[in-house]
Amino acid sequence: MGHIFRRDYQIPFYETDVNHEVKLPHLLSVALQVSGEQSLELGVSDEAIFEKYHLVWVITEYNIDIKRMPRYAETVTIETEAISYNKLFCYRYFRIFDQAGEQIMTIFCHFVLIDFDSRKVAQVPDELVAPYQVEKIKKLIRGHKYQDLKEAEETLYHVRYFDLDMNGHVNNGKYLEWMYDVLDIDFLRQHCPQSVNLKYVKEIHYGGDIQSRVERDGLVSHHDITSETGVNAQAIITWKERENHV
Numbered sequence: 001m002g003h004i005f006r007r008d009y010q011i012p013f014y015e016t017d018v019n020h021e022v023k024l025p026h027l028l029s030v031a032l033q034v035s036g037e038q039s040l041e042l043g044v045s046d047e048a049i050f051e052k053y054h055l056v057w058v059i060t061e062y063n064i065d066i067k068r069m070p071r072y073a074e075t076v077t078i079e080t081e082a083i084s085y086n087k088l089f090c091y092r093y094f095r096i097f098d099q100a101g102e103q104i105m106t107i108f109c110h111f112v113l114i115d116f117d118s119r120k121v122a123q124v125p126d127e128l129v130a131p132y133q134v135e136k137i138k139k140l141i142r143g144h145k146y147q148d149l150k151e152a153e154e155t156l157y158h159v160r161y162f163d164l165d166m167n168g169h170v171n172n173g174k175y176l177e178w179m180y181d182v183l184d185i186d187f188l189r190q191h192c193p194q195s196v197n198l199k200y201v202k203e204i205h206y207g208g209d210i211q212s213r214v215e216r217d218g219l220v221s222h223h224d225i226t227s228e229t230g231v232n233a234q235a236i237i238t239w240k241e242r243e244n245h246v
Helices: 024-041 046-053 126-132 172-181 185-190
Strands: 004-010 055-066 075-085 090-097 103-115 153-158 191-200 209-217 220-227 230-241
Touching: 004 024, 024 055, 024 075, 024 090, 024 103, 024 172, 046 055, 075 126, 172 191, 172 209, 172 220, 172 230, 185 191
Parallel strands: none
Antiparallel strands: 004 075, 055 103, 055 191, 075 090, 090 103, 153 209, 191 230, 209 220, 220 230
């Protein structure tokens, strides 16, 4: 087991949706901030890694299980733990607990390191992950399998300045926003996510256009984000009916 790191976080008004629940893309960003705080405490911050190796962390996949979404003004505890790595991937858990100590969400992430200039995946230096005290493994942890969309509904979006993060590529959470946005608002008022599997395939660059495409099969929605370069991201979201919707 690796080092476990925790932070409390109160859900602010501006990060909640019409259901008075935290917006999932925002919560993912906060979770990443917590892992960044852990890395800073261990002496391997993003800035230190960039200065020494000219590398940056990139998420390739999320697997999220949700018992319930945190609500406006609720204080939750975000716990993170790096669990293992191999020559190309690092794996990390985030766990969200409510004030009673009940675990309400689990987030499992796959990370890679890429060269900032070439944008190519780099091998993980052992000394970089040593402070986390995690196990080095040989096998790759396989992600979810995604299907090609055959008869998808699609919506066109233009990639804007505020869609970008500090590394100059589209923020991870923006992909999920585009995927939510093509679903009907009445469906989103009456349903909440139970699980999310999200895979990042290719970077999206500033100034281009993307298509957010969706096919629904009952309470399962299949998504992809495409551009002139092909498929950029894929997701499967399983939904459940809300007991009480706003």
